[in-house]
Amino acid sequence: MTLVIERLSKSYRGGRVRALDDVSLTIAEGEVFGIIGPNGAGKTTLLGCLLGFLRPDAGSVTIGGASPDDLTVRKRTGYLPERLVMDRWMTGIEFLRYHHALARLPESERAQAVETALTRVGLDPAASARTIRRYSRGMLQRLGLAQALLGEPRWVFLDEPASGVDPAGVVLFRRLLLEVKARGATVVLNSHQLEQVERVCDRVAFVQGGRVQAIETMHAGATLARVVRVRFAAAPPPLEPAATRAGATLESAGERDARFGVGDDAAAARLVAALVQAGAQVAEVVPDESRLERLFLHPGAVPPSPPPAPGAGA
Amino acid sequence: MNYTLVFAFLRQRLASPLRVILVAVVAGFPLLAMLAAGGSLSTLGNSYFLALIVSAGLIGQDVSNGTLQLLFARPVSRPSYVLSRWFGATLGAGALIVLELALGAAAMALHHDPPTPGDVGVFLANGVLMAAGAAAVVTLASSLVTGLGDLGLLLVAWLLGLTLPQIGMARGWSWMVFTGEQLQHLVWPQLDVGTLVSRGFSWHDLTVYLSTVIGSLAIAVVAVNRRELSYASANA
Numbered sequence: 001m002t003l004v005i006e007r008l009s010k011s012y013r014g015g016r017v018r019a020l021d022d023v024s025l026t027i028a029e030g031e032v033f034g035i036i037g038p039n040g041a042g043k044t045t046l047l048g049c050l051l052g053f054l055r056p057d058a059g060s061v062t063i064g065g066a067s068p069d070d071l072t073v074r075k076r077t078g079y080l081p082e083r084l085v086m087d088r089w090m091t092g093i094e095f096l097r098y099h100h101a102l103a104r105l106p107e108s109e110r111a112q113a114v115e116t117a118l119t120r121v122g123l124d125p126a127a128s129a130r131t132i133r134r135y136s137r138g139m140l141q142r143l144g145l146a147q148a149l150l151g152e153p154r155w156v157f158l159d160e161p162a163s164g165v166d167p168a169g170v171v172l173f174r175r176l177l178l179e180v181k182a183r184g185a186t187v188v189l190n191s192h193q194l195e196q197v198e199r200v201c202d203r204v205a206f207v208q209g210g211r212v213q214a215i216e217t218m219h220a221g222a223t224l225a226r227v228v229r230v231r232f233a234a235a236p237p238p239l240e241p242a243a244t245r246a247g248a249t250l251e252s253a254g255e256r257d258a259r260f261g262v263g264d265d266a267a268a269a270r271l272v273a274a275l276v277q278a279g280a281q282v283a284e285v286v287p288d289e290s291r292l293e294r295l296f297l298h299p300g301a302v303p304p305s306p307p308p309a310p311g312a313g314a
Numbered sequence: 315m316n317y318t319l320v321f322a323f324l325r326q327r328l329a330s331p332l333r334v335i336l337v338a339v340v341a342g343f344p345l346l347a348m349l350a351a352g353g354s355l356s357t358l359g360n361s362y363f364l365a366l367i368v369s370a371g372l373i374g375q376d377v378s379n380g381t382l383q384l385l386f387a388r389p390v391s392r393p394s395y396v397l398s399r400w401f402g403a404t405l406g407a408g409a410l411i412v413l414e415l416a417l418g419a420a421a422m423a424l425h426h427d428p429p430t431p432g433d434v435g436v437f438l439a440n441g442v443l444m445a446a447g448a449a450a451v452v453t454l455a456s457s458l459v460t461g462l463g464d465l466g467l468l469l470v471a472w473l474l475g476l477t478l479p480q481i482g483m484a485r486g487w488s489w490m491v492f493t494g495e496q497l498q499h500l501v502w503p504q505l506d507v508g509t510l511v512s513r514g515f516s517w518h519d520l521t522v523y524l525s526t527v528i529g530s531l532a533i534a535v536v537a538v539n540r541r542e543l544s545y546a547s548a549n550a
Binding site: 044045048051052053054055071072074075077078079081083084085086087089090098099101102103104147157 | 316318319322325326329330379380381383384385386387388389390391542543544
């Protein structure tokens with residue numbers, strides 16, 4: 001049930017604007033796969049091709065061996081678009097009942113499924129009985145996520161899911177994503193919220209200029225370090241040897257501070273220990289750049305086409 | 315046919331105050347006139363316009379407001395969507411015609427001149443056939459342009475249907491006369507049951523009507539099948 005993208009190309013305006021250029025990816029079953037990149041990079045076009053909304057100029061997309069247009073695939077697909085437009089005359093409950101019916105889910109389970117979905121996204125009964133035109137942006141986004149998760153889909157495509165949501169909503173969305181991941185669904189997440197992406201994704205592709213510039217594994221086997229900034233109480237001794245001993249890299253050094261690239265939390269702890277052992281008076285260690293920020297800023301730092309995540313989704 | 319889509323479409327139309335007002339105007343004034351002075355069923359509002367009010371923008375508005383993406387992420391085939399929209403519009407307009415007919419017949423009865431069962435049958439059949447035909451043509455136009463552009467497209471086709479035969483006759487260009495007549499058939503698909511009853515069954519009339527309805531729906535299905543759905547900018 002893997003999602004396979006092979007040599008996908010897509011252009012607009014009669015070929016003058018190339019949105020996707022020879023993109024190949026394999027997303028394993030149960031994997032949470034992030035797509036990041038600057039505006040206009042081709043992320044939404046990629047998602048459009050994955051959902052069968054756009055016809056590629058070349059290449060193919062298959063989901064579990066079938067076309068994204070296949071109704072059996074769509075029956076098991078959940079989707080939250082970036083620009084969520086709903087039938088504003090419906091109430092929240094009616095909207096979810098409508099999508100539950102469109103998804104061909106059993107009518108006998110409808111009332112219970114809708115109530116559960118509303119509870120999951122934190123929409124109270126009074127709010128869900130209001131017409132959608134009276135919803136705030138955050139409420140719309142919660143309702144949109146509730147419809148995307150109706151019927152426990154196998155493939156979930158989320159385009160900026162936490163856009164316009166308050167901090168409590170962001171935390172809730174992250175928890176829901178982790179729940180979806182725990183039950184083995186495959187999630188494709190397009191988001192600018194790098195911290196969110198880093199926390200929930202197994203792998204992340206950095207897309208720019210219509211191409212996948214880099215793919216980074218977020219957990220074990222990460223190829224890209226994150227950066228920590230260390231502040232010293234007094235001028236430190238030479239830092240390079242301590243960094244080398246700890247398996248870190250010295251990125252830059254000032255009079256009383258320095259930036260180090262570390263692979264993970266354990267490497268950061270080893271670095272601090274090595275610095276203290278070398279006689280440095282460590283006053284503070286703070287994260288300076290997350291992995292994804294580094295990926296965003298230095299996409300060339302990781303190999304462009306690593307293999308799909310083994311055993312992703314565990 | 316997807317009945318979830320059909321009933322959602324009907325509810326959507328009922329939720330539009332502008333459409334409700336337009337229906338009230340088109341159907342209400344003739345009814346008021348009948349209540350005041352009596353008359354025949356032919357006084358009632360035109361079924362074509364009722365169908366037009368119900369069906370205008372039936373696909374184009376979904377495209378322009380972006381609701382199609384959520385819809386087509388569901389297991390709904392595009393042909394099923396198109397046919398459900400057409401059927402919903404026909405059902406909505408048909409229900410209005412039945413209501414109008416009931417009120418009109420009641421008004422006529424108040425003036426001691428109730429319609430005959432034959433008149434009622436012909437009015438109803440003509441109205442429903444007109445509604446189904448008009449809804450099919452609007453479905454075609456709405457699959458080609460976004461928003462309410464279908465109304466503009468139909469207006470242009472109607473004006474061409476009126477003027478081309480005039481120009482063709484003046485210049486002696488038979489092809490232009492023919493084109494104009496075909497446009498008129500396309501914009502006003504009509505099968506007059508009264509004429510069929512009085513003059514006998516006509517395969518020609520039936521074929522012209524059915525080919526317009528089926529042809530319009532087939533082209534609409536192709537157009538929707540070919541349509542790409544994206545909110546990605548052309549720069550992305």
